[in-house]
Amino acid sequence: MDSLWYEMLNDTLCYANLWALACLIALVFTWQVSLRIAAHLRRLASFTDSRQLYHRMPRPRMAWLKRHLFDAPLLRTRHNREWQLSSAVNMGTLPGRFHALLLAGIVAMNVALCTNTVPYGDKESTVAELIRNRAGFMATANLFPLLVMSGRNNPLIRLLGVSFDTWNLLHRWLGRIVVLEALTHVIAWGVPKVQEYGWATALGTLKKPFMFNGLMCLIALLVILCQSPSPIRHAFYETFLHLHIALACVAVGFIWHHVYRYSCRYYLYAAVAFWAFERLTRFVILGYRNYRVGHRTTAYLEALPGDAVRVTLQLARPWTFAPGQYCFIYIPSIGGWTSHPFSIAWGETGPSFPGSFNEKVQLETGDDMVLEDLNSRKASSISLLIRRRTGFTDRLYRKAETHARLQMPPDNIGHPNGMGPAGGRPPSTDFRATPLKVSALVEGPYGDLHSLDSYGTVMLFAGGVGITHCLPFIHHLVQGHSDGTVAARRVTLVWIIQSPEHLDWIRPWMTTILGMEGRRDVLRIQLFITRPRNPREIRSPSETVQMFPGRPNVDTLLRMEGEHQVGAMGVMVCGNGALSDDVRRACRQRQGGYQLDFIEESFTW
């Protein structure tokens, strides 16, 4: 009778656990919806009120919350800047204050649910049995949110406007909680057993299938715990990911046979069903996006100076392009079945795309399918800008560079893709290599969680390749300003690059933006070159496009922009961790002075 009562109680507490998470989701949903409504109203108001004075004024309570909670790092300044023991050992980042509180709450709730209603005054073995069952139930129930959070196609991402990056953080912490609960379950089983019967008998029991399954599950979970810390994850991401998935399958397989008699099995079934559905969704997206009768997605690779590659994907099935989107690409001939996420820097609706290889692509796509797509507003090609690192991106760069090198006339040798001097002798012709064409698969679009349409003043900070995230917003805002569909009256891009040759990364797209109607009225660009080779390289082409040597003083830039602020200000940053932390600090300091929202995007999880 007692054990039945406790089993029902365990069930109830598992429910309570999931209900608490569901309530949290409902709270975030309500909060996000109210923010979206407020932003929409602000945008509408801006159409008739060009000065937007009301929206410039700060809301003191909101400013306090942003400064001390939502935008705050855990301690003083550091959040996105990684802790690095050396250039190879990356210890990861610290969660922000809000996320840290959330995680602490989840941990505390699990500790409380695992330990309450246990009669600690009873016999040791009774207490151990209750804790064993409770921890086992909780570990199984937590598998459901754990697997939901791990999916790229987690529906909560879009519903709550919470990025995959954040879900990933929660996934990691919930995973640790599950492992600790499973360990508690086994310890609470083992201690009384050994005390009563000794080690030999206790270990002998593990040979029974039921016990063996539980033990194997625990071992798989412990291995996951050991292989998932940040230094290992970042240093060997692909190996980590494959092993992680394989071990998760092993753990789920064994636990399936361990809990089949208990009511908590339903949480496991729900978790597995969700996981299978998410995987299936990925396959469906891949099939849908990349195959259409007579058409396949194709990638054009172009090596650029400064260790970067421009990848233009000609989509088999066009999609609606929006700022803030990213996608996963698979290039089987270079990366096998692995997929990598990249922000979409540009989307084109026509049969050609700006780049050094327009004509080539125009010829190849001049067929019925593309003419039909021309009439739609969907992007038929999207472009990515990829910085070379050490794995897939390195192979990608080398492949594109070798291809370009093979086409070069002899006097261009040493100038990858004819883009600039690498060995001293300038190129004698205006040589442009044809890009390398390879088969590719694209999965997406993902992201697109933030809108800057309601801000009268927008500042975008980009570090290096982080420009890919900012560029579509700039195009969208300049176009929106000219069409009268956005609140933006001042848009400032601050782009920090190491050398002027990096300007080539986005030259064709920037040329398009600079030629847009009304661009001079709204867009200002400030380029900061941190390692100019000689001072003559630093030339400001116009009043609205300025170039400076060194790093920007983010505080000063924000203060200057604040003096001319129109309406609410949206500050977006995409770059390395140090830049993000700098911009975050400057924004927090200015909170309360005027209405300001800080939005950050980081290229890591």
Ligand SMILES: Cc1cc2nc3c(=O)[nH]c(=O)nc-3n(C[C@H](O)[C@H](O)[C@H](O)COP(=O)(O)OP(=O)(O)OC[C@H]3O[C@@H](n4cnc5c(N)ncnc54)[C@H](O)[C@@H]3O)c2cc1C
């Ligand atoms: C949402 C998002 C958007 C991004 N957009 C861009 C972009 O526009 N341009 C750009 O150059 N880079 C971008 N990145 C980073 C890019 O995905 C990684 O640099 C790339 O996957 C590294 O591949 P690699 O095998 O060469 O990495 P490695 O040299 O092996 O590792 C370098 C770093 O990349 C991480 N990484 C490796 N593989 C993956 C993977 N499959 N998924 C996620 N992270 C991985 C590792 O953890 C490590 O920190 C983006 C990342 C994210 C999460």
